[in-house]
Amino acid sequence: AQSVTQPDIHITVSEGASLELRCNYSYGATPYLFWYVQSPGQGLQLLLKYFSGDTLVQGIKGFEAEFKRSQSSFNLRKPSVHWSDAAEYFCAVASGGYNKLIFGAGTRLAVHP
Amino acid sequence: DAGVTQSPTHLIKTRGQQVTLRCSPKSGHDTVSWYQQALGQGPQFIFQYYEEEERQRGNFPDRFSGHQFPNYSSELNVNALLLGDSALYLCASSPSGLAGGSVETQYFGPGTRLLVL
Numbered sequence: 707a708q709s710v711t712q713p714d715i716h717i718t719v720s721e722g723a724s725l726e727l728r729c730n731y732s733y734g735a736t737p738y739l740f741w742y743v744q745s746p747g748q749g750l751q752l753l754l755k756y757f758s759g760d761t762l763v764q765g766i767k768g769f770e771a772e773f774k775r776s777q778s779s780f781n782l783r784k785p786s787v788h789w790s791d792a793a794e795y796f797c798a799v800a801s802g803g804y805n806k807l808i809f810g811a812g813t814r815l816a817v818h819p
Numbered sequence: 820d821a822g823v824t825q826s827p828t829h830l831i832k833t834r835g836q837q838v839t840l841r842c843s844p845k846s847g848h849d850t851v852s853w854y855q856q857a858l859g860q861g862p863q864f865i866f867q868y869y870e871e872e873e874r875q876r877g878n879f880p881d882r883f884s885g886h887q888f889p890n891y892s893s894e895l896n897v898n899a900l901l902l903g904d905s906a907l908y909l910c911a912s913s914p915s916g917l918a919g920g921s922v923e924t925q926y927f928g929p930g931t932r933l934l935v936l
Contacts, residue, residue, distance in 0.1 A: 710861075738922065749823070749909055749927040750862070757923070796861050802875050804920025806852065809861030 712810035727782040729797030738800035739780040792817045823928035840895040844912030851893040856907040
């Protein structure tokens with residue numbers, strides 16, 4: 707069965723430091739992968755997605771992610787974190803004929819000044 | 820464009836009651852999906868509606884039902900509420916006919932937070 711694992715429940719970084727959030731997936735075919743961000747009291751906002759092609763994907767707000775098929779990973783990165791990046795981040799894989807998303811449990815990011 | 824809107828924003832019910840949540844999709848979108856997000860967890864797919872029919876369903880009991888109207892808006896109904904139904908319920912809309920499926924271009928609403936006492 708398809709699944710997504712985000713190994714880190716909480717991560718704390720200092721403002722200006724680099725960030726990497728880990729995501730591992732289990733999927734039999736070519737995966738469609740996503741990263742979403744959720745700020746308190748708000749819905750999900752798409753940061754980036756990978757369907758095919760270049761394995762390094764650029765997204766909004768300065769985020770990027772790299773698809774590594776050999777490691778079944780799709781890690782999210784940002785070179786310099788801003789205080790406004792504090793939020794919960796979800797990795798997801800498309801399933802069900804690409805009509806539904808299977809989400810990981812999320813990683814809560816805290817940013818120290 | 821107002822994006823995806825949901826109502827109400829918050830709701831408190833007691834066990835055994837029934838609840839109806841509403842979703843208006845983004846303009847131009849005809850497909851609506853519902854997700855349940857329990858506290859501290861990622862969203863879980865409940866079902867998807869397209870052309871006023873349930874197209875796909877996740878692993879949720881029959882107490883969860885839905886409806887889609889001709890204007891593409893949708894309702895989620897939950898009967899015989901349990902404490903475990905307390906969650907944020909998210910609606911997502913997308914246009915049909917995309918090669919990448921509904922998830923290729925999907926917008927989420929802010930959610931309805933349901934508390935069952």
